[in-house]
Amino acid sequence: MKYMKNPILFLLCLCSFLSIQAQNNNHNNRPKLVVGIVIDQMRYDYLTRFTERYGEGGFKRMMREGFNCQNNHFNYIPTKTGPGHASIFTGTTPKYHGIIGNDWFDKKRGKNVNCVQDDTVTPIGTDSKDGKKSPIRMLNTTFADENRLFTQMKGKTIGISLKHRGAILPAGHTANAAYWFDYDHDGTGNWITSSFYMDGLPQWVKDFNESGVAESYFKTWNTLYDIQTYVESGPDLNTFERIFKGKETATFPYDLKALKEDNGGFKIIAESPFGNSLTTDFAIKAIDTEALGADFVTDVLTISYSSTDKVGHDFGPNSVEVEDTYLRLDLELERLFTALDEKVGKGEYMVFLTSDHAAPNVPSYLASKRIPAGLFDEKAMRKELNDFLLQKYNQSNLILSRVNNQLFLDHQKIQESGLNLETIKNDVANKLLTYELIDKVFVTSAINHFEGPNGYLETLLRNGHNQKRSGDILFVYEPAVFKDTPWNRTGTDHHSGLNYDTHVPLLFFGKGIANGSTLQRTNITDIAPTISALLNISFPNGAIGNPLEFVFEVTQD
Structure with a gap:
């Protein structure tokens, strides 16, 4: 009754009530x-x-x-x-x-x-x-x-x-x-x-x-x-x-x-x-x-x-x-x-x-069912690639790491030795393509952008490539190929875009x-x-x- 005598108070209460109801309805939808x-x-x-x-x-x-x-x-x-x-x-x-x-x-x-x-x-x-x-x-x-x-x-x-x-x-x-x-x-x-x-x-x-x-x-x-x-x-x-x-x-x-x-x-x-x-x-x-x-x-x-x-x-x-x-x-x-x-x-x-x-x-x-598959020895690959670069450029251990199908080069050593980073990347990429079980190889640009044509696989690689954190060279295995480790010879592994x-x-x-x-x-x-x-x-x-x-x-x- 007192609200009817005070229209302003009535309107304030009504607005407050409607606001609470609106909030409850909003919450109730979630x-x-x-x-x-x-x-x-x-x-x-x-x-x-x-x-x-x-x-x-x-x-x-x-x-x-x-x-x-x-x-x-x-x-x-x-x-x-x-x-x-x-x-x-x-x-x-x-x-x-x-x-x-x-x-x-x-x-x-x-x-x-x-x-x-x-x-x-x-x-x-x-x-x-x-x-x-x-x-x-x-x-x-x-x-x-x-x-x-x-x-x-x-x-x-x-x-x-x-x-x-x-x-x-x-x-x-x-x-x-x-x-x-x-x-x-x-x-x-x-x-x-x-x-x-x-x-x-x-x-x-x-x-x-x-x-x-x-x-x-x-x-x-x-x-x-x-x-x-x-x-x-x-x-x-x-x-x-x-x-x-x-x-x-x-x-x-x-x-x-x-x-x-x-x-x-x-x-x-x-x-x-x-x-x-x-x-x-x-x-x-x-x-x-x-x-x-x-x-x-x-x-x-x-x-x-x-x-x-x-x-x-x-x-x-x-x-x-x-x-x-x-x-x-x-x-x-x-x-x-x-x-x-x-x-x-x-x-x-x-x-x-x-x-x-x-x-x-x-x-x-x-392989027992005649489906193409295989194991690839990345540890041996890294050693062979470093030996290849040592013979060509007289610099040891230019590849610092291999992880997630990526290679990371020693930029500081390459710069201090007066070598060309892009040339070394291309040399490594071309060498990688000679390996059986590796299907594709891509290099990153000077500022570490992903380089490659616009295809399905390339899009997936691009989406996974972080400019500051990813490596200099990316390689892709043929289907059903795993990195060869003792634990990958049984069970399973995962990593690809297949x-x-x-x-x-x-x-x-x-x-x-x-x-x-x-x-x-x-x-x-x-x-x-x-x-x-x-x-x-x-x-x-x-x-x-x-x-x-x-x-x-x-x-x-």
């Missing part, structure tokens, strides 16, 4: 939580090859209720874990975000560096150097960063992965936390972080580390179902798989407790499907204790399942071990989605799922997402702009991809 899932080394055909054996609550639920982009590819080279995670969440390629490999040659330091190495931070939860990590080397923002900025830092971001780069790069620069598993070099088996994010582990993480959950996975890994039913894979006993120390053959079962001492302790958990189970355990705990998705300010959770990559590298795409790992991962996804339904609410969260790269069969297996490395799943599911599928080509760099458009926030600052409008649910006015 998911409370965005979950970005990366399955490390997942080929697209793992969705189709194993589909009859998946349950209804994991991969199939995403495809049944969400949107399936069936022709999704990486649009740069090299297809590695670090660049993959950075590109998915920034919406751009190594050319701009600067993560040109898992490791690369740092021209200023004169040595190789890891993509998330940061010697200025201190490990939290461990004394291991694996705790000295941050996103400092990534040059662009992620959509999670943009969400934090848009919400005035109210929306949380947490990144989780067994691998440090799988946790750190997706979460971006403004993350509240990124946690990874201390498993390498006989690690502690704790979830750890660095001082980039915090001064000490939260109590819930300490409690989780002390709970014995990680230790509980030192158990026997046998097939989930009768091994005779694994008809989508090759025979369990073959010569194309890595054999764990302490076993005579790469065959089921695997007694992880008995094998742990000879295989890096907690590392063997990461190299089994139980590493994915541990990741789900920790992710669900984070959702609960960090109250992710508990209000109408959108939070972001990034989860990278790393054990698929470990198992893939050890055993290869045609192995029973890989098939069993994906059948078990399907159950982990169902467990995660059930937790999200209960804790955030059905229809209140949104999930996308993709991979950081795919993988081919190992060259020895392909379909076996670039074609990965892309599934969207949850609030705001339509039901359907497309064979239209999509690029990995389209994901971040799509999520940004869904949230009505700024695109990541270097994004080059386009929002995929067809994945959005059409709302009726």
Whole structure:
């Protein structure tokens, strides 16, 4: 009644009410939580090859209720874990975000560096150097960063992965936390972080580390179902798989407790499907204790399942071990989605799922089926090239490093010796073309621009080439050729721009997402702009991809 006597007060209250309603409506259009899932080394055909054996609550639920982009590819080279995670969440390629490999040659330091190495931070939860990590080397923002900025830092971001780069790069620069598993070099088996994010582990993480959950996975890994039913894979006993120390053959079962001492302790958990189970355990705990998705300010959770990559590298795409790992991962996804339904609410969260790269069969297996393939000795190549340059120019060790199919020359020595850099580049390139198994060679210009014609392969190389960080010479193998190392003679590897490395799943599911599928080509760099458009926030600052409008649910006015 008093409002009617005071029209000005009434109008002010009405405007305030309408403003609050508008804000609530705006928030209600956004998911409370965005979950970005990366399955490390997942080929697209793992969705189709194993589909009859998946349950209804994991991969199939995403495809049944969400949107399936069936022709999704990486649009740069090299297809590695670090660049993959950075590109998915920034919406751009190594050319701009600067993560040109898992490791690369740092021209200023004169040595190789890891993509998330940061010697200025201190490990939290461990004394291991694996705790000295941050996103400092990534040059662009992620959509999670943009969400934090848009919400005035109210929306949380947490990144989780067994691998440090799988946790750190997706979460971006403004993350509240990124946690990874201390498993390498006989690690502690704790979830750890660095001082980039915090001064000490939260109590819930300490409690989780002390709970014995990680230790509980030192158990026997046998097939989930009768091994005779694994008809989508090759025979369990073959010569194309890595054999764990302490076993005579790469065959089921695997007694992880008995094998742990000879295989890096907690590392063997990461190299089994139980590493994915541990990741789900920790992710669900984070959702609960960090109250992710508990209000109408959108939070972001990034989860990278790393054990698929470990198992893939050890055993290869045609192995029973890989098939069993994906059948078990399907159950982990169902467990995660059930937790999200209960804790955030059905229809209140949104999930996308993709991979950081795919993988081919190992060259020895392909060769056994008469498919062209091979192994190339890069170590011997570098020595031969340095000997060639020594003989021609009387200067030793002009090639400082070979990494990611790139060669880095000693610019300082070349300049001080009065030699011509471009001439040396061309000499090396011409010599490289004489090698069997090398298909193409490209040199960079004087100011380290990528040189080459405008073709499909050249575009991918250009997108992966960072002017300041990449090498002087780039070479490309023939299809199905790996660098010859002891670990590449079995299992698999990845790095190329060929379909076996670039074609990965892309599934969207949850609030705001339509039901359907497309064979239209999509690029990995389209994901971040799509999520940004869904949230009505700024695109990541270097994004080059386009929002995929067809994945959005059409709302009726």
